[in-house]
Amino acid sequence: MTVLRPVRAGNAFEETVERLLQAIKLGVVGPGEKLPPERELAVQLGISRVTLREAIRALQEADYLDVRRGRYGGAFVTYVPPRPDTGDLRRVVADMGTDDLADALTFRMAVECGAAAVLAAGPLTGDQRDLLCRRLADVNEAGVEDYRRLDTAFHLSVAELTGSSLLATACADARLRVSDLLNAIPMLQVNLDHSATQHEAIVAAILAGDSEAARRAVSEHLEGTAALLRGFLS
């Protein structure tokens, strides 16, 4: 029964490591940037500083972070996304299992399509339109290094602009579950061009207030990514 599932995914330490890894891998804190101060971060995460420090130390020992003391010190992100490698891809898929993979792709398809449709259905302020266009432009201008991070930011803006934090959280969660996969896919120019066209279509549909077109555009975009995945796996 869906509702009588475990109340907690693990202990506080494990969940904190997981969450920080999310922030790093999704590029919420990019390479070279630093996490908020421990005291502040502990409050945001709703845990004690002791537990947070244990998590940070684990990530430090795994070479994700470089921790420096003193004023202007902090926990700096050293992690840079690995170069795409289809060998990694197979390994990642083997780690997560094909069932979980299908689950994650289905979930992402549902929530991102839903978010785009909802966003297109509602009225948008000028600021919101500007933000969306800005994020789109960011992705289009992105170099290879920044592409995934800015692509993530674009997708998440769509969810955040709906004004529903539940929905934004769900989309962030969905994105995270496929981020290791996406990072392992080689970025070929032809695919990037294709994605760019689809991104344009998504934004156009949202700005036009065409809910069904928005859903269809996101659906095609994600289906394209899934097909790419299947291609590199077979």
Next chain:
Amino acid sequence: MTVLRPVRAGNAFEETVERLLQAIKLGVVGPGEKLPPERELAVQLGISRVTLREAIRALQEADYLDVRRGRYGGAFVTYVPPRPDTGDLRRVVADMGTDDLADALTFRMAVECGAAAVLAAGPLTGDQRDLLCRRLADVNEAGVEDYRRLDTAFHLSVAELTGSSLLATACADARLRVSDLLNAIPMLQVNLDHSATQHEAIVAAILAGDSEAARRAVSEHLEGTAALLRGFLS
């Protein structure tokens, strides 16, 4: 930042109470039925028996459960959904806040539409079609007492049939967030008839494999509910 939100919603006791309340209010365990034995339930929920017992005692003291000892004993559900009352509705909305209300409705719209679209897009086995039709028939044959519970079961089957447990969980969560509201809405025959028509349309679209029609049908259904809510609130 969405990703640096609290790692845990509360302590184990609080989360457990919340989860059991979900099971009771969503009708996963109906009035008169009993929860699984403590030892078993504790394993399912991933918590210790001590913590589970504290949660059960809290629900017992709040008159949701009747706990009996001995063989054939257990924690029996005594809670029956209150009679719809628009006064309750205003109170519930005041409790959750209008922002959270909008958030919950938006979230539900996105995930349920997404689930229906995904389900319609994929191929269905005969068993799956049967289950869907069965749930639809259950709602149509339901009395006033059982209506909400079977309506919930119908909506959740759509999500569960996608095969994505992440999606099923998201839909259950969304439903829960509006269940107090739905329970407070009077059930007028005209509304029930309207819902029945919409349910039929949803199932028809899914069985026909028409993804966009499925999304549209769910969208109209949920928009209808939202409109009903706004009506009783103004």
Next chain:
DNA sequence: GTTGATTGGGCTAGTGTCAGACCATTGATG
């Protein structure tokens, strides 16, 4: 240099949570 603000590092006492064992009660079955 010296200072002071900011940040990570470490300690302690108290509370929450857990696993496992054992006790108490109930009621169908023989």
Next chain:
DNA sequence: CATCAATGGTCTGACACTAGCCCAATCAAC
């Protein structure tokens, strides 16, 4: 009526987590 299996009730020792406090290091500003 006696038995016994299933179930809730209780206790204990160990570990996880927290809040709060103070120490140590760093570096810009003076």
